[in-house]
Amino acid sequence: MQHEDARDLVRRLRDAAGSRDFARMAELYADDAVAVSPVFGTVRGGQAIVATWGTLLRTFADIALDISDILVDGDRVAVLATVNTTDRAGWFGRPATHAPINYRMVLLLTVRQERIVYDERIYDSAGVLERLEKARLDKEMRTAAEVQRALLSRTAQVAAFCESVGHSVPCRAIGGDFFEFVERPNGDVGIAMGDVSGKGPAAALLAALLQGMLAVEATSSASPAETLSRLNRHLIARRVESRFATLVYGVLSPDGRFVYSNAGHNPPVVCARAGIRRLDAGGPILGVFDSAIFEDETVRLDRRDTLVMYTDGVSEARGPQEEEFGEDRLIARLETSAALPPAELLDGIFKDVRGFCGQADQSDDITVTVTRLS
Numbered sequence: 001m002q003h004e005d006a007r008d009l010v011r012r013l014r015d016a017a018g019s020r021d022f023a024r025m026a027e028l029y030a031d032d033a034v035a036v037s038p039v040f041g042t043v044r045g046g047q048a049i050v051a052t053w054g055t056l057l058r059t060f061a062d063i064a065l066d067i068s069d070i071l072v073d074g075d076r077v078a079v080l081a082t083v084n085t086t087d088r089a090g091w092f093g094r095p096a097t098h099a100p101i102n103y104r105m106v107l108l109l110t111v112r113q114e115r116i117v118y119d120e121r122i123y124d125s126a127g128v129l130e131r132l133e134k135a136r137l138d139k140e141m142r143t144a145a146e147v148q149r150a151l152l153s154r155t156a157q158v159a160a161f162c163e164s165v166g167h168s169v170p171c172r173a174i175g176g177d178f179f180e181f182v183e184r185p186n187g188d189v190g191i192a193m194g195d196v197s198g199k200g201p202a203a204a205l206l207a208a209l210l211q212g213m214l215a216v217e218a219t220s221s222a223s224p225a226e227t228l229s230r231l232n233r234h235l236i237a238r239r240v241e242s243r244f245a246t247l248v249y250g251v252l253s254p255d256g257r258f259v260y261s262n263a264g265h266n267p268p269v270v271c272a273r274a275g276i277r278r279l280d281a282g283g284p285i286l287g288v289f290d291s292a293i294f295e296d297e298t299v300r301l302d303r304r305d306t307l308v309m310y311t312d313g314v315s316e317a318r319g320p321q322e323e324e325f326g327e328d329r330l331i332a333r334l335e336t337s338a339a340l341p342p343a344e345l346l347d348g349i350f351k352d353v354r355g356f357c358g359q360a361d362q363s364d365d366i367t368v369t370v371t372r373l374s
Helices: 005-020 022-028 047-060 127-153 200-217 226-239 327-336 342-357
Strands: 029-037 041-044 062-074 076-086 098-113 115-123 162-169 177-183 191-196 245-252 255-261 269-272 274-276 295-298 304-309 366-373
Touching: 005 022, 005 062, 005 076, 005 304, 022 029, 022 047, 022 226, 022 342, 029 047, 047 200, 062 162, 062 304, 098 177, 098 327, 162 177, 162 342, 177 200, 177 366, 191 304, 191 366, 200 226, 200 245, 226 255, 245 304, 269 366, 274 327, 342 366
Parallel strands: 029 115
Antiparallel strands: 029 041, 062 076, 076 098, 098 115, 162 366, 177 191, 191 245, 245 255, 255 295, 269 274, 269 304, 304 366
8 A cells, every 4th residue: 555545545534524524434444344442442343443533532522633644554544643632521430520631542544446345543641641640639638628628718708806817838739737716605716827737738638637626615714724635635646657746826805815825836916016026835746646745825815916827838949059048038027017917917028939949940938827816
């Protein structure tokens, strides 16, 4: 078979498939043709083979074949192509991902008297499965990110005596940072921020677990130190291997009294008229020491004082030259902008970090809350 004849046959087959002209396609197959594919198995008879094309084209309505080469050896023709389509129906028994996929395919044809007598379709099955799995995971991660965004507060707490805003940017689709504003039964406001070790789904699941436990514990009359002790015992009892968390939790009262305890977290910063103060009283990280002891400290906030909590994703954010953002840049922002409305101050901190990092990849979740005593 001449190369030009082979190219003409493949072109007619592609055009017939593209126009869904199955009558023209049937003219290209011998009546006793045989086709073999991983999807349809062994199919005998020209009409039956054309029916498999029909099933394929109906299932993947937007399928497109990009032919890269045609090789001819006597009466045998090898078509090297890439298939582009959208997975709307599912492949290999897997649920549909509704995502675009592409994969390599080799179509081996044996041609006699200008008709196809043998049709074998070889897919890059490993590549197809890999792409399907990636698309499935991407979809699940998008769903998980939506759930996590729903769990996290935004401008979530405006009480009669304070306003709290917060924002979290995970370095992946989902992250291990969280913050929580809790309205306690007596009218106080609980403020918490946590950072679970690691990144990705495992860290996010543990963060959600801690966030849920905290929401329950924070409604009790227990002090912040007692609350951290309970969370520590709960976390150790679950025996989550190689996972720990830092957490700072405090309770702000209408009179400005702020009682807090810090379990190994970055010290929150109080911006007051008297200056900047870091809050580091507390105890060790959660999930490591069963007998850990936590201490409370009480500080007094005056009207218009500002409390800022943040995770190490802020201080350890790296720029293009691998230099860390550091606490000094954060403190400098607070010293010049602490009087701004909480939302503007929050935006300014994130703007500083983004500007410092430039195009460098984010290596950790970044989370900040700002609370202003009215």
